[in-house]
């Protein structure tokens with residue numbers, strides 16, 4: 001008998017085929033609506049494999065309802081939606097999708113830097129709203145990217161990919177990380193700084209750390225006050241790394257120049273969020289890895305992890321804590 005699997009959203013066909021060949025599956029067959037919690041809780045009762053997105057919380061309560069579960073294959077590199085320690089206690093393997101989304105996410109971090117610095121989305125709204133009367137010397141002026149200093153928080157795969165792109169813009173690149181890596185410094189031409197110095201010296205600060213108890217709220221009022229008034233903050237990691245209310249106040253009071261955000265404390269961004277009132281922030285709906293090719297690769301990677309574990313093979317991308 002094929003192992004039973006539950007898939008929490010409609011996924012790309014190629015990934016579904018991998019699962020269908022070797023598993024019996026049920027799927028929440030919608031693209032844009034997450035599976036309701038009560039449906040998920042009732043669906044996991046008899047399954048050995050669970051294919052999840054970052055929108056599903058895999059916690060003790062869900063695990064209690066899934067006595068046969070052997071693997072949670074998350075279609076994301078981040079896994080803060082999963083209680084990995086609780087899974088480990090029950091012998092449940094957790095996997096993620098590292099590597100395949102690195103370059104795509106770095107592209108988006110750069111897009112946000114450019115858009116926030118050069119006021120791209122604000123300028124487009126201005127034009128579409130029929131406000132463009134004439135060319136004027138200081139109309140919609142932003143700050144330069146070329147030759148500026150970029151501070152990267154977290155020099156993992158995506159941080160490194162952002163650093164490589166920055167060379168094309170002749171940027172000076174600083175980084176701060178849990179561990180200093182002199183080999184990488186030489187390879188990428190980046191300089192290490194402690195956290196506070198990086199914030200003080202950078203014209204752009206781009207965040208590339210996972211969300212953990214250590215990184216939660218790591219950018220707040222104090223850290224924002226260290227940044228230059230002309231600085232731009234970019235976040236493509238997880239919203240809760242930044243204290244959103246503190247950022248809103250800093251942007252509102254023009255204590256920093258702008259921000260580019262792909263992630264938020266609460267997703268989807270609440271319709272009454274004060275961020276929506278501000279013109280010096282570029283807001284995107286968590287699309288860092290959203291290229292057609294990359295999303296397909298992420299789904300295939302998660303499907304392969306799922307199927308392997310359910311057939312007694314080693315997972316390709318196990319998560320450990």
Ligand code: DGY
Pocket residue numbers: 054075076077078079101237288289290
């Ligand atoms: C991830 O993979 O963690 C991203 O946030 C979605 O691609």
